[in-house]
Amino acid sequence: MKLHEHQAKTIFADAGIPVPDSRLATTVDEALDAVDEIGYPAAIKAQVHVGGRGKAGGIKIATDREEAEQYAEEILGMDLKGYTVDSVLVEAGVDFVDELYVGVTMDRGAGEPVLMVSTEGGVNIEEVAEENPDAIAREHVDPAFGLHPYQARKVVYEAGVDADVALDVASILTTLYDLYEENDASEIEVNPVMITGDRDVIAADAVMNIDEDALFRHPDLEDLAEESYEDDLERKAGEYGFDYVRLSGNVGIIGNGAGLVMTTLDLVDYYGGAPANFLDIGGGAKAERVTQALDMVFSDENVDAVVFNIFGGITRGDEVAKGINEALEQFDEIPKKVVVRLAGTNAEEGMEILNTDLVEVEKTLEDAVQRAVKNAEEVTQ
């Protein structure tokens, strides 16, 4: 789960990390009130979960009120890589002489958190990692002991941060690790940390992602997640509790188990179609879940045809079949053709129960996918 910049900065500020003065605004008037209080220059920053906001035109620096109004108008409501901007962070401009990168993330290969510091801040750090990996200093943290403060100092010195600000940067890094641990973050990143002419150290951006599996012990963060859905269908999937990812194709996909659902998407692509979504109904799904899953794919206006693929382990084919019948009997006319393939536990019983007036049935995964792709083609022709 990704937090917005302003949410992460509130958490940073509460923990004592210096951040620029800022206000959140959802209208142009609010943005102007904010710059009146903050002064110039002021950054107007789109609050969407999109990397490279600056390059895409989602961050502008206003030097007077006229510019502030113009930029707020431009950015609020704009489409940024497919996401509509509903709010902007209006933030005091920082007069910096240097930019650093600092971050904490899980090194999944090592199974340990890792601190990262680079003096090449302010640019795409993934490109730095690719082209000049030595420009990023790294320090692994033993998750059982937690961070020893010397480790933060060590990695900051190793990165070549100027000596007069090194301890301040190390102190920020130590606090970031504490926040990482306290909040079950999967990733925290500040790019850039700005160094001013007066040698102040300020966190000018903030990325904070939370481990969704740990939200049960962070109810406060769960509330923030509510605010951070950016797509109505993804919001709906969140309410239903489905693992769901929206894609741009027209073949809707429902299945059980992440690997098999991914495989079904891949096969749709392999047979010349385009997957509209990833939707895993999980193990042991019964009629109600099936109804909700069908509601999800039918609600996606891009979907022209649906493939429903279940390999039952815990999930029982007869239960799924009943669910499909019940869900589809509610319609006077089935909105989109549904191809069903059931295998595994009680699959044969399920196949017999399925109402073939409502759905098409195939025995193998390959056949089911090919038929759904063909159904989708027929709609678009």
Add this chain to the structure above:
Amino acid sequence: MSIFVDDDTRVVVQGITGGEGKFHAGQMIEYGTNVVAGAVPGKGGQEVDGVPVYDTVDEAVEEENADASVIFVPPAFAGDAIFESLDTDLDLAVAITEGIPTQDMAKVNKRLSETDTRLIGPNCPGIITPGEAKLGILPGNIFSDGNVGLVSRSGTLTYQVVDNLTERGLGQSTAIGIGGDPIIGTSFIDALEAFEADPDTDAVVMCGEIGGEDEEQAARFIGEHMDTPVAGFIAGRTAPPGKRMGHAGAIVSGSGTGTAQSKIDALNDAGVPVGDTPEEVADHVEDFL
């Protein structure tokens, strides 16, 4: 022959009194698994399907000589349950639970490096040696005994591939789901190494998916250390970057590491044919044997 589990394995089920634990303990017993005990704090002295329940894993070991555990404990308590298995020096712990916080698993992983216990999972369907023992939730009826080893990050994808194999009369020596989380115990390499050493495994299927670099490392291992032929499958070719595809570990990073293509290329470089469909994986195995 087989790897990691057989009909001598003595199993304690942690969480045997919960809904899933009870159901699957029953299924394991029905399959012929030697389930000797349950362990649930506060439920010591009870019985589930004739299996005695103890308050601690330690008691289950002392009283019933359990040497392996299967963990059906909710995510909030599962890290603790795995620690209990590790600290009791079991030979094997199989963690089925999905949704354990990653930072809990980082601590588990640290302890794992200090013990001799093998951990399979978490977020996995478990392990089965057909005809002998199953520890987990795999549907026993689709497996048949034979000489094909299978290791996979996904449950239902395993069932799909096993079904394709079984239908052609290609039985399995042992099948392991290693789990879809970012931090797991047994890796592809651990399983491949064991299959290579098993005289009765004549071919191996490895099903990977997007995210991380385990498949790439496994490919290098196959190229350098394996004579047993391996066929591969990689799920997630169509996954967009930055999105978690169901499994917590199934995510292509923004910088483009963890892609299906990188894994397929690595496997091909190691001489491993990768099927475009599960059916093609079975074709490759048939060619090997």
